[in-house]
Amino acid sequence: MTTNTSRNINWAILGTGSIANDMVQILKQLPNTTVLAVGSRTPESANRFGQKWDIPRCVSYEEACSDADIDVVYIATPSVRHPDDCKMALKYGKAILCEKSMAPDHLVAQSILDKAKSINVLCVHGVWSRFFPAMAKIRQIIQSGDIGEVRSARASFCQNDGAGCCSALAETGIYCAQFLQWVLEDDEVTGGNGPIVKGATQTLHENGFDEHVTAIIEFPGKKIGTFECSLAHTSERSATVYGTKGVIDVCFPFWCPTQVKVTKMTGLGSQQWSEPEVHNFPLPSDILPLMTSDTGEGGCTKPGFNFVNSQGLAYEAAEVNRCVREGLIQTSLFSSAQCVEILRLISDIREYASK
């Protein structure tokens, strides 16, 4: 099959909130990429966002999805809407990049991915961590045997800014789960012999959402993963991989990492450690926060990004462009099977913690 690597890709963004604000700045700077439409619940929001970012078609969600000129729909609505928004995009045969968490559990995710597969369309769960070069480096270090045999890993993602509006597992726990999967599993997802939840506990917000969860998980090969996530308090938001001969540290923000630190055991009886080897992966220098002529009191403003390391959204967006150009229905950087397995793990933790 011949691939037109420079084919322009037209995107529609669904939702006009915080992450849409960051992603639109990325998409506008990727080569051969156009943000052709923004979909919103209200014409006012669609127009406001469209004017701010110079997007020609400011429409409803359904109009954005049904637009014949759109190649990819980026779903940037709240997580509870994602399954329905994915189904709407698929109804019109559109490729999807769906923000995390794509679905509340693996069964719903599987049904969406099955539908996408049946119509030969790309559907990517936007767990953007997976597209960072630092993540590939972590895997490479593990496979090189530099830290010996990996036995365990931990991740912590607690932040105090969302309790009560969504599930901590869906919002930040998913980043911990994906990290543990990445560092504790072999290349192939193991299907029925995947990770097993050995312990989990949670506290709930008064509205019923989990707001603080900790979990202990056994991975194949007797590896143990632990994580803590919360939307009610803070943590250092780092992750660590532990091997028989050394440790890999991924400091804040571990879910969109630009640095990996390796410390190796050098002395007899574990008494000496090397100076850490530091591997840096700077964010793409050609992606910048964009200026807009916002009509706020200050006139021209520099909006910048809402979230740490948002320039790194470029990695997943560029991969989606590549997949669409090449007619792929999944990305090898985050396969559909891996996506389903992470959500299965999240479901199992939720079930265990609710007992």
Ligand SMILES: NC(=O)C1=CN([C@@H]2O[C@H](COP(=O)(O)OP(=O)(O)OC[C@H]3O[C@@H](n4cnc5c(N)ncnc54)[C@H](OP(=O)(O)O)[C@@H]3O)[C@@H](O)[C@H]2O)C=CC1
């Ligand atoms: N990858 C990343 O780094 C990040 C990912 N996320 C994920 O992105 C998604 C959106 O998060 P975020 O941008 O912070 O959310 P916001 O609340 O800032 O924006 C969500 C947008 O969705 C639309 N919307 C549709 N239905 C509703 C509803 N019932 N309540 C509120 N808004 C609604 C609104 O746009 P309109 O009114 O125009 O329709 C709104 O602006 C979440 O799933 C989150 O997990 C969030 C932050 C960072």
Ligand SMILES: O=C1OC[C@@H](O)[C@H](O)[C@H]1O
């Ligand atoms: O996806 C996300 O959700 C929580 C945010 O704090 C974080 O920066 C973002 O990546």
